[in-house]
Each structure stands twice: as structure tokens, then as C-alpha cells.
Amino acid sequence: MDLHDIYNKGFTIDAELSRVIEEAVRKKIALVEIIPGKGSGQLKKRVLRFLAQPDIKKLYHRLEKDDKNFGRIFVHFKH
Numbered sequence: 001m002d003l004h005d006i007y008n009k010g011f012t013i014d015a016e017l018s019r020v021i022e023e024a025v026r027k028k029i030a031l032v033e034i035i036p037g038k039g040s041g042q043l044k045k046r047v048l049r050f051l052a053q054p055d056i057k058k059l060y061h062r063l064e065k066d067d068k069n070f071g072r073i074f075v076h077f078k079h
């Protein structure tokens with residue numbers, strides 16, 4: 001999921017993140033890659049805060065921040 005096009009639309013960001021997480025759970029997808037981009041890091045922080053919400057956090061197994069590319073987050077699911 002690439003967030004470059006909606007980086008400045010707060011409500012849209014949360015809605016898209018919810019949609020992707022719910023779809024991954026429903027379709028039993030093992031890994032979702034979220035690309036907030038590098039930029040100032042504010043979008044990445046927003047994504048991480050979203051993913052840390054208790055009702056969202058219970059849906060996935062673990063998070064992985066790409067150590068080679070600051071602008072990528074991997075969300076791993078265990079089904």
C-alpha cells in the first residue's frame with residue numbers, strides 16, 4: 001500500500017489503512033507492505049500510531065520496519 005498520493009489527507013489515510021488490514025485478515029494474506037515514504041517521517045509516525053491502536057494491533061502478528069529503506073513498514077499476519 002503506497003501512501004504517497006494521500007499523504008496529506010488524514011481521514012483517507014486511516015480509512016485506507018483500515019481497509020487494507022481488514023482485507024488482509026479476510027483473505028488470509030500473510031504480509032502487507034505499507035509505504036509511507038521517507039519525507040519528514042511524520043506520515044510513518046502516523047501509520048505506526050494507527051497500527052498501535054489496541055483494536056488494530058490485535059489483528060496482526062508483528063510489525064517490521066525495513067532497516068534498508070526507512071520508508072517501508074511490513075505488517076505480518078498469522079492466520
